[in-house]
Amino acid sequence: MLRWLARIEWATVISTIALVAFGVLMLSTTADPNTQGLENQAVQKAVLGALGLALAFAMAQIDYRGLHGLAAPVYLVGVSALVVVLLVGDFDLGARRWFELGPIVVQPSEFMKLAAIVAFAKYLSDRSDSARSLRTVMVSLGIMLIPACLIFFQPDLGTALIFGAIWMAMVFVAGARWWHLLTPVVIALAAFPFAWFFAQDYMRQRFVTFLNPSSDPLGAGYNVLQARISIGSGGWFGHGLGQGSQSQLEFLRVRDTDFIFAMLGEQLGLAGTIGLLAFFTLLIVQALVIGLRARDMFGRLLAIGIAAMLFSQSFVNIGMNVGLMPVTGITLPLVSLGKNSLLVTLLSVGILLSIHSHRGAAPFRQQSMHVVRGSLPAAGPRGVLGR
Amino acid sequence: MSGTRRALLLGGAALAANTALAARLWQLQVVESDTYRAQAAQNRARTRPIQPLRGLIYDRNRTPLVANAPVFSVWLTPADLPLEREGPVLANLAVLTGERLVDLRFKLNQARLAPDVPARLARAVPRESALTIEERRQDLPGIAVRTGTRREYAHGDVFGHILGFTGPIPAEDVQTYRGQGVRFDEDIGLAGIERSLQTQLRGRDGEQRLETDAFGRALHELSFTPPQVGRHAVLTIAVNEQKAIREILARHLALRERGAGAVVVLRPDTGDVVAMVSLPDYDSNIFTRGASSESFALLVSDPRRPLINHAISGLYPPGSTYKVIAASGALEAGVVLPQSKIHCDGRLILPDGWAFDDWLPQGHGLVDLERAIAESCNIYFYNVSGGNPYTRLQGLGNRRLAEFERSFGFGQRTGIDLPGEASGLVPTSEWKNKNLQQPWVTGDTYHAAIGQGLVQVTPLQIASMYAAIGNGGRVMRPRLVDRMLDHHGNVADRTPPQVRGVLPISDTNLQLLQAGLYRAVNEPQGTGPRARSAHTVVAGKTGTAEYSGARDAEGRLPSHAWFAGYAPAEQPEYAFAVLVRDGGEGSFAAAPIARDIVDYLVTGDMPPLPQNRPDFISPDHRL
Numbered sequence A: 001m002l003r004w005l006a007r008i009e010w011a012t013v014i015s016t017i018a019l020v021a022f023g024v025l026m027l028s029t030t031a032d033p034n035t036q037g038l039e040n041q042a043v044q045k046a047v048l049g050a051l052g053l054a055l056a057f058a059m060a061q062i063d064y065r066g067l068h069g070l071a072a073p074v075y076l077v078g079v080s081a082l083v084v085v086l087l088v089g090d091f092d093l094g095a096r097r098w099f100e101l102g103p104i105v106v107q108p109s110e111f112m113k114l115a116a117i118v119a120f121a122k123y124l125s126d127r128s129d130s131a132r133s134l135r136t137v138m139v140s141l142g143i144m145l146i147p148a149c150l151i152f153f154q155p156d157l158g159t160a161l162i163f164g165a166i167w168m169a170m171v172f173v174a175g176a177r178w179w180h181l182l183t184p185v186v187i188a189l190a191a192f193p194f195a196w197f198f199a200q201d202y203m204r205q206r207f208v209t210f211l212n213p214s215s216d217p218l219g220a221g222y223n224v225l226q227a228r229i230s231i232g233s234g235g236w237f238g239h240g241l242g243q244g245s246q247s248q249l250e251f252l253r254v255r256d257t258d259f260i261f262a263m264l265g266e267q268l269g270l271a272g273t274i275g276l277l278a279f280f281t282l283l284i285v286q287a288l289v290i291g292l293r294a295r296d297m298f299g300r301l302l303a304i305g306i307a308a309m310l311f312s313q314s315f316v317n318i319g320m321n322v323g324l325m326p327v328t329g330i331t332l333p334l335v336s337l338g339k340n341s342l343l344v345t346l347l348s349v350g351i352l353l354s355i356h357s358h359r360g361a362a363p364f365r366q367q368s369m370h371v372v373r374g375s376l377p378a379a380g381p382r383g384v385l386g387r
Numbered sequence B: 001m002s003g004t005r006r007a008l009l010l011g012g013a014a015l016a017a018n019t020a021l022a023a024r025l026w027q028l029q030v031v032e033s034d035t036y037r038a039q040a041a042q043n044r045a046r047t048r049p050i051q052p053l054r055g056l057i058y059d060r061n062r063t064p065l066v067a068n069a070p071v072f073s074v075w076l077t078p079a080d081l082p083l084e085r086e087g088p089v090l091a092n093l094a095v096l097t098g099e100r101l102v103d104l105r106f107k108l109n110q111a112r113l114a115p116d117v118p119a120r121l122a123r124a125v126p127r128e129s130a131l132t133i134e135e136r137r138q139d140l141p142g143i144a145v146r147t148g149t150r151r152e153y154a155h156g157d158v159f160g161h162i163l164g165f166t167g168p169i170p171a172e173d174v175q176t177y178r179g180q181g182v183r184f185d186e187d188i189g190l191a192g193i194e195r196s197l198q199t200q201l202r203g204r205d206g207e208q209r210l211e212t213d214a215f216g217r218a219l220h221e222l223s224f225t226p227p228q229v230g231r232h233a234v235l236t237i238a239v240n241e242q243k244a245i246r247e248i249l250a251r252h253l254a255l256r257e258r259g260a261g262a263v264v265v266l267r268p269d270t271g272d273v274v275a276m277v278s279l280p281d282y283d284s285n286i287f288t289r290g291a292s293s294e295s296f297a298l299l300v301s302d303p304r305r306p307l308i309n310h311a312i313s314g315l316y317p318p319g320s321t322y323k324v325i326a327a328s329g330a331l332e333a334g335v336v337l338p339q340s341k342i343h344c345d346g347r348l349i350l351p352d353g354w355a356f357d358d359w360l361p362q363g364h365g366l367v368d369l370e371r372a373i374a375e376s377c378n379i380y381f382y383n384v385s386g387g388n389p390y391t392r393l394q395g396l397g398n399r400r401l402a403e404f405e406r407s408f409g410f411g412q413r414t415g416i417d418l419p420g421e422a423s424g425l426v427p428t429s430e431w432k433n434k435n436l437q438q439p440w441v442t443g444d445t446y447h448a449a450i451g452q453g454l455v456q457v458t459p460l461q462i463a464s465m466y467a468a469i470g471n472g473g474r475v476m477r478p479r480l481v482d483r484m485l486d487h488h489g490n491v492a493d494r495t496p497p498q499v500r501g502v503l504p505i506s507d508t509n510l511q512l513l514q515a516g517l518y519r520a521v522n523e524p525q526g527t528g529p530r531a532r533s534a535h536t537v538v539a540g541k542t543g544t545a546e547y548s549g550a551r552d553a554e555g556r557l558p559s560h561a562w563f564a565g566y567a568p569a570e571q572p573e574y575a576f577a578v579l580v581r582d583g584g585e586g587s588f589a590a591a592p593i594a595r596d597i598v599d600y601l602v603t604g605d606m607p608p609l610p611q612n613r614p615d616f617i618s619p620d621h622r623l
Helices: A002-006 A010-030 A043-062 A065-088 A108-126 A136-150 A157-174 A178-198 A201-211 A222-234 A259-291 A297-321 A339-355 A366-373 B002-033 B031-042 B083-097 B102-113 B127-135 B156-163 B169-181 B192-196 B198-202 B238-255 B285-289 B293-301 B321-334 B369-375 B376-386 B398-407 B429-436 B442-449 B459-470 B507-522 B590-604
Strands: A091-092 A095-101 A105-108 B044-050 B066-076 B120-124 B143-153 B165-168 B187-191 B207-211 B218-225 B230-233 B260-266 B273-279 B342-344 B347-349 B355-357 B365-367 B474-475 B483-484 B492-496 B499-502 B537-544 B557-568 B574-581
Touching: A002 A043, A002 B143, A010 A043, A010 A339, A010 B143, A043 A339, A043 B590, A065 A095, A065 A108, A065 A136, A105 A339, A105 B187, A105 B369, A108 A136, A108 A157, A108 A339, A136 A157, A136 A178, A157 A178, A222 A259, A222 A297, A222 B002, A222 B031, A259 A339, A259 B002, A297 A339, A297 B002, A339 B187, B002 B031, B002 B590, B031 B044, B031 B273, B031 B492, B066 B083, B066 B127, B083 B102, B083 B120, B083 B127, B120 B127, B120 B143, B127 B143, B143 B156, B143 B165, B143 B285, B156 B192, B156 B238, B156 B285, B165 B192, B165 B285, B187 B192, B187 B198, B192 B198, B198 B230, B238 B260, B238 B273, B238 B574, B238 B590, B260 B459, B260 B590, B321 B376, B321 B398, B321 B442, B321 B459, B321 B507, B321 B557, B342 B376, B347 B376, B355 B376, B365 B369, B369 B376, B369 B507, B398 B429, B398 B442, B429 B557, B459 B474, B459 B507, B459 B537, B459 B557, B459 B574, B507 B537, B507 B557, B537 B590, B557 B590, B574 B590
Parallel strands: none
Antiparallel strands: A091 A095, A095 A105, B044 B207, B066 B120, B066 B143, B165 B187, B207 B218, B230 B483, B260 B273, B260 B574, B342 B365, B347 B355, B474 B499, B483 B492, B537 B557, B557 B574
């Protein structure tokens, strides 16, 4: 047991626990006071967080390289689930994003993020000798675009863009040429006017609102403006837990999910927001460090992908709350209400822990593949931060 | 293993991005925090102005002339009405309230200036509409029905021109009223006393601050300042007298085709208004209840202009009622002695060929001042005002005549507590040069002396002049408002009688005028025998004021009929001016009206119908 615990990367665990705790704290202030026990959304989150963390601890003991073989099946299951949800998913809030499995609501796009990270990691590490070739970039782009397009049509533009960010980070670290990466960006920018023409109304509206939320305070800009007012009125230390007129009188809408950060800003002030930002930064930095220290390219790319996922989601969400990013409906990982997102993020943390605890383990299976491909030595050079 | 540098590069980028977020948080939560704090407070607290009840208006005997009747009004809190739903909501309201869509849109745009303050969209909606709106609250976000008040006038038909009415602020005046703390959605006094006493009747707003949640639900009260109820006005007029005098005028005018006229009765000593009538008139209630468009169109299109209070705003030549001014001027200036006689042979032809006639073609013979007044001899007043080149009589002259006219209160407003009073015109050579680019001639002075030509006066000015002659020479400011009461009924403000000026006439000369006015009514040769009362002694003067219009069959110009005077002749209690517009001879058309009014005021009984009198002469039989 002690040996197990010694293999845990504690900075990662502590920042994860802290972020989940922030979420539980915020949800407890908005929970319906009539609910008891497991009906209470804050209790639910705490329990699920604890279970997920236990799962992550268990995953730390299992070699992440088992995922290498699972990559293709997991990817295919994920894409199938996305197709299914598009066809028969629950239509809610103008989108098909969920379906119900008994009492559980499943949001395939959340799991797909992790599945895509594993798939990229496998493909890119398998082809690390030809990482600089255009073919590698194009194939991996295809792997990304299939789920991203399915999610785009739900419609959920925000999550689809997160896929792009993850892919870009992983391909970049895998060693793609600069211009291979910049070309899609340039194309995307050039395509913007056309995209604008074909975009759904809500997307255009969100973009306009992002540029000037005051233009329509009761319409689409309402949430952005109220979020900014909530955060700003928090000041240094906030109004205190459960206090603050913006969130308590519900001027701030979607306060449990998209705008939970604004609620935190109002109740706990700059101390709370900077604290939360610090824990996110710590978690992301730890993920990168774990990636740098990983014993193989597969592990490194997995960790980079997870870091990219955590960063892109938290940055887009907080940026939206403070008015630096358009409203995209991206939730704050670990903190927001969504259970699918929490579970997937904790699974990702489990993978990180596994990569860390197996950084010095003897290679198996994968090494033979490398040998067969005859490209890389079994263990790469130590990361610069390695001991 | 490859990618280490690139991974570090990504880490650096993430750190930089999060540092940017931290900087933004610093900006929002430290640098700009006060702004957002204020906005949050504004989100949460809603100020609801509490409008005070408008003060009432009473007659002299404390009979209420107006009440605040409860009505359902429709209010909007713009903050609760999303922009994209404005169109359908306003369209629905236009149907439910009967208000015009453009008006609703204007009010909404005004209301958006203070989005969290409820604004009144419709003043009085029928009960059924109010219930429908309440039932459909879900479809009408931000709309609420509240009870409000509407002015209801107890004697609106009799007091129309005096009380006026209230109504929504005209769009072009909204800014002005906002400066005075009056909201755009209020009713304000638009005419009459309601307008002239607007500020006092309105009172001062109270304020209720409520904590509300994001859905506009009021949670609890943060503070409450009660409104200051408007003051009540007590008029100098009594309902029964005003009503009876209006009825008397109406009966006489009813004998004519499209009869129109005005009466003003004053208390000579104080200037108190006893009655003020301008016919045809309107009922104040049609404006507050919402006039049917036909009755409103009728009011607007009537060429007699019933919406105007002709007693104070109508301008007419005063005719012979004006002669007392030239008379007193001539006496005071020593142009003539009281006993001096001037020969009247019915016509005065100036050397340049212009002829000036008397109303009596054969002339009055030798007349002194008293007889000139009593018999209204034009030639006498031509002589004393403009002079006579044949007898070398030096007249008063235009300049001094104008001074006397002004000292009798002409050419200026009397200062009555009503809006829209006209000041009239005292013509002078300067005025004529400037406005007509013509030189002043002797004939102009002649005409001014007999109240013709360029002179223009209001009936109120004439009544005020005769009140001054009757009371011994004090020109009083006509008093319509006796006092203002606070909401406990205590006197908050009393308007004392106010002397505007003193006639520049010696007592002896004033008595000569009074004697002339007595003789005009009570001597056989006088012009006003039809004003003679069986119950008291009337003194007064007729007037037949020609004005430019279509001549009749005998080639005479149309004329307004006047009678002005006071009663009783000794110690007068009432001074009056009666005008029958296009009424013909003052002695036939106006004098009987004055007599009936005096009879009524002295006895308290309604006089018999004019056509039932033995001396009745139909207005169709012109002399």
